[in-house]
Amino acid sequence: xxxxxxxxxxxxxxxxxxxxxxxxxxxxxxxxxxxxxxxxxxxxxxxxxxxxxxxxxxxxxxxxxxxxxxxxxxxxxxxxxxxxxxxxxxxxxxxxxxxxxxxxxxxxxxxxxxxxxxxxxxxxxxxxxxxxxxxxxxxxxxxxxxxxxxxxxxxxxxxxxxxxxxxxxxxxxxxxxxxxxxxxxxxxxxxxxxxxxxxxxxx
Numbered sequence: 001x002x003x004x005x006x007x008x009x010x011x012x013x014x015x016x017x018x019x020x021x022x023x024x025x026x027x028x029x030x031x032x033x034x035x036x037x038x039x040x041x042x043x044x045x046x047x048x049x050x051x052x053x054x055x056x057x058x059x060x061x062x063x064x065x066x067x068x069x070x071x072x073x074x075x076x077x078x079x080x081x082x083x084x085x086x087x088x089x090x091x092x093x094x095x096x097x098x099x100x101x102x103x104x105x106x107x108x109x110x111x112x113x114x115x116x117x118x119x120x121x122x123x124x125x126x127x128x129x130x131x132x133x134x135x136x137x138x139x140x141x142x143x144x145x146x147x148x149x150x151x152x153x154x155x156x157x158x159x160x161x162x163x164x165x166x167x168x169x170x171x172x173x174x175x176x177x178x179x180x181x182x183x184x185x186x187x188x189x190x191x192x193x194x195x196x197x198x199x200x201x202x203x
Contacts, residue, residue, distance in 0.1 A: 020152075021200045029063035029160040029193040031076060032056070033167055035186015039085040041179055052084025054184050058095055063161035063190060066140050070102050080115060082182070087121040089175065097134070109134040117175055126175030134188055136165025141192045148199075156196015163190035 038050040058078030062068055074097040081090040097111030115128040141162045146155040165188045172181055 019202050021202065023198055024196070025154075025156070025198050026195040027191075027193060028059045029061065029191070030078075031058050031060050031063075031188060031190050033186060033188045035167070035184055036084075037169075037182055037184025037186075039082075039180055039182045041181055050085045052082055052086075052182065052184075054080070054082050054182075054186065056080035056093065058093070060161075060190070064159065064193060066142070069138070069140055069161070071099070072102065073098050074109070074111075086180070087119045089117045089119045089173075091115055091117040093130075097132075105139060106135070106137045109136070113169075113171075115171075115173070117173055119175055122176065124176045126173060128171055128173030130169050130171035132167050132169040134165050134167045136163045136188060136190070138163030138165075138190060145194075145196075150201070152198065152200040154196055154198045156194050158192040158194045160192030161190045162192055164188070 032055075034053075034055045036051065036053050039052045040050055056078055057080075058076035060074060060076040062071060062074055065071075074095075076095045078093055078095070079090065080093050082088065093113050093115045095111055095113045097109045099107045099109045101108040109132075111132045111134065113130040113132060115130065117126045117128055118124075119126075138161050140160070142159050144155075144157050147153055166185070167188050168185045170181070170183050172179070174180075
């Protein structure tokens, strides 16, 4: 801890020099999922094939609670994106998850994710619902971090859950008059909340 504080002070002093730019940053506790799968029912699936990719990023406030690491439920809100079979789409989601199996460092969750979709290519909006099963390992982090390179550096503090896992989901969506179903799988990661100072060295 003392070494981290000393490094932070050094970075702060360095930021006063004209050879670098310093700016503060802060990020909430988030969960990120990314993977692939198949989509059936899209209007152009026959031409492009059913393969698609999926990414979502959600803010999960309960990850901040050290005493809630064995909690039986989780909630979050975020942004989701899909591309591949048929038109690409993105939108917002709400997520609720229950954990029927919870261990010291691992848990299995079953969740539902209502989604609000928008297709830029067709200028249409729609709705969807996904059911997801996750298996993950996690740990609680409350620590300082720092690092520098020839182009810049960062110093800060991280607090919250960190984790890694797998997910499997089935989803339904209807955009305009076109319903479709997707089956997907991939990786999930939980990232603690952070606050700190970033530096960019000028050349």
